[in-house]
Amino acid sequence: MSARDLFHQTVKTALQKEHWQITHDPYALQTDNFDLAIDLGAEKIIAAEQGELKIAVEIKSFLGASKISEFYGALGQFMTYRLALQKIERDRILYLAVPENLYDKFFATSLVQELLQQNNIYLITYDIEQELIVKWIPSPNTANISKQS
Secondary structure (H helix, E strand, O other): OOOOOOOHHHHHHHHHHOOOEEEEOOEEEEEOOEEEEEOEEEEEEEEOOOEEEEEEEEEOOOOOOOHHHHHHHHHHHHHHHHHHHHHHOOOEEEEEEEEHHHHHHHHOOHHHHHHHHHOOOOEEEEEOOOOEEEEEEOOHHHHHHHOOO
16 A cells, blocks of 8 residues: 555545545545555435535645656546546545645646646645645536546
8 A cells, every 4th residue: 555645534524524425545546457545535425316425535745846746646547546446436536645834836737727627637736734634626516517538
């Protein structure tokens, strides 16, 4: 099993503050001969008539020297996990969690925004100090309707 990201507990706490129930820590996946593990799985009941939302969250800190190199790795990992997750649990939506300050400096750039849109990458930004979710891109309610592809 791979090492936990530095901000694993931060994101877990932030999700719990928004009333997500952590169901997997980590979310183990096996496809073909690969043993994979997404950092977290969580569920939330939204309304009796709408049922529950299910998400999986891959947490990244991007603390290395090259943000773009780390982004390449995160993008490939996200796409691999999303494909594996779709084979096992199609109704669970995958998010990539990144620090809010990194979103503002790196993820908000036009090149990265285009890559996120073209590859249908869903994001959660989180405040490291306050252990809060700042943004859902898109919101889980909308993501569940549109489904990742």
